Amino acid sequence: MTEQDLSFTPEWVSPPGDTIIDAIEERDWTQSQLAERLGYTEKHVSLLINAKVPITEESAQKLSRVIGSTPEFWLRREAQYRAQLVQVEERERLQSWISWLDRLPVKDLMKQGAIAKRRLDSKNKPEIVKELLQLFGVASPDNWETCYEQKQVAFRRTRKEQSNVGAISAWLRLGEIEAEKADVPKYNKAKFEKAVQEIRKLTVLSQAKFMPQMQRLCNEAGVILAIVPVIPCAYTSGVARWLNSHRALIQLSLYGKQNDRFWFTFFHEAAHILLHDKKDIFLDDSGQGDRLESQQEDEANAWVREFLIPSEHDAELYTLRSREDVIGFAERLGIHAGILVGRLQFDQVIEHNSKLNTLKVGLNLESKEK
Incomplete structure (x- = not known):
């Protein structure tokens, strides 16, 4: 033979x-x-x-x-x-393991290109499970639970709706993947404090101009800044966390974001990095919904309010009503006028449908420097 x-x-x-x-x-x-x-x-x-x-x-x-x-x-x-x-x-x-798919935002991950687009039928489900395991970097759904679901104890939520662990873990993982691409030095608190001061000055620039400078300043201080499309059911537009003892991650989404919310969210996450425990994962969302009280969130909020608009200016701030006054006051503070409008609305000094809304600027993931 x-x-x-x-x-x-x-x-x-x-x-x-x-x-x-x-x-x-x-x-x-x-x-x-x-x-x-x-x-x-x-x-x-x-x-x-x-x-x-x-x-x-x-x-x-x-x-x-x-x-x-x-x-x-x-x-x-x-x-x-x-x-x-x-x-x-x-x-x-x-x-x-196909029942695991029911716990994850499979269609949202397909839309974002994180996994291949397929029909969710019995023929394709095993391959989708395989892709999701590769996406999360785990060997089995049990390992996913160990790495992500059991991390719930470290979640510091701001909204009751932040209960979909599958959606939250997917969004967190997309941020981790972005972070894995970054080559940054060890975290340096003094450098990050200085970087945050410099980033405050960038609020007056267009997104195409401020974003690369903002990411560079964060990276040089050992903080990775990742902009990741939103996973709707996660109800999370910002997160601050430590990937290890010497690398921090600030992860933001720009879904439906105007610059006042974007800047507040960024500086809020920066406050968590500067002020709070490395073991916690701070999940934040500036949208509507039931808020959860937290000393750490209160501390971060207070830090941002004072950092962007020092309380010594409150008396003048609350008298602002005209477009010209808001622009002039913002120029003196060195921040974008949209941030002032957002603050006045949050403090219920002006209506959310105020004509001053035109001072805010919309942000998107496609913005590029020309």
């Missing part, structure tokens, strides 16, 4: 024993006769044929002499079978 005769392109899980059976049937041998020729016991030959023991270099040499082909063929045949077996077992595992 030549190697060409025994060429094999598997389309199903077929053990090498099938090839051995074909060969001895051609010769009209029994397994007992094959055992005698190989110098093995009948039991060992039975185990070999039924893939209970693998073909080794020794048995490959013997099969080559007795049945034909080369030792390399028999070793390759064994390797093909084991690889097929692994694939079948993997498909079965993935199939058993």
Whole structure:
């Protein structure tokens, strides 16, 4: 029998024993006769044929002499079978995990291009599970729970709606992936404090101009700034967290954002980095909804209010009503006028539908420097 005769392109899980059976049937041998020729016991030959023991270099040499082909063929045949077996077992595992998909924002991740777009049908679900495991960088849904769901104890929420751990973990993971691309030095608090002061001056610039400078200043201080599209059910537009003891991450989304909310959220997250425990993950959202009280959130809010518009200016701030007055006051403070409008609305000094809203600037993920 030549190697060409025994060429094999598997389309199903077929053990090498099938090839051995074909060969001895051609010769009209029994397994007992094959055992005698190989110098093995009948039991060992039975185990070999039924893939209970693998073909080794020794048995490959013997099969080559007795049945034909080369030792390399028999070793390759064994390797093909084991690889097929692994694939079948993997498909079965993935199939058993498809209920995990119900806990994750699969369609949102497809829309963002984080995973390939597919129909959510029974045929595709195992492959979607595999892609999501690769996205999260975990071996199984159980490992995902260990890495993400059990981290809930570290979440510091600002809204009751922030309860969808699947959506939150997906958004956090997208930020982690961005952070993994960044090459930044170890965190330096003094440098970050200085960077935050410099970033305050950038609020008057367009997004295309301030964003690259803002990211550079953060990175130089050991803080990664990641802008990641929103996952709606996460109800989280900003997060401050420590990836390890010397690298911090501020993650923001620009969904529906105007510059007043964007700047407040950024400086709020910066306050968490500067003021609070490295073990906590601060989930923030400036949208509407039931707010959760927290000393840490109160501290961050107070820090931002004082940082952007020092309280010594409150008396004049609350008299502002005209567009010209707001612009002039903002210029003296060195911040964008939209930030003042947002503050006046938050403090209920002016209506949310005020004509001063035109001083705010919308932000988006597509903005580029021209």
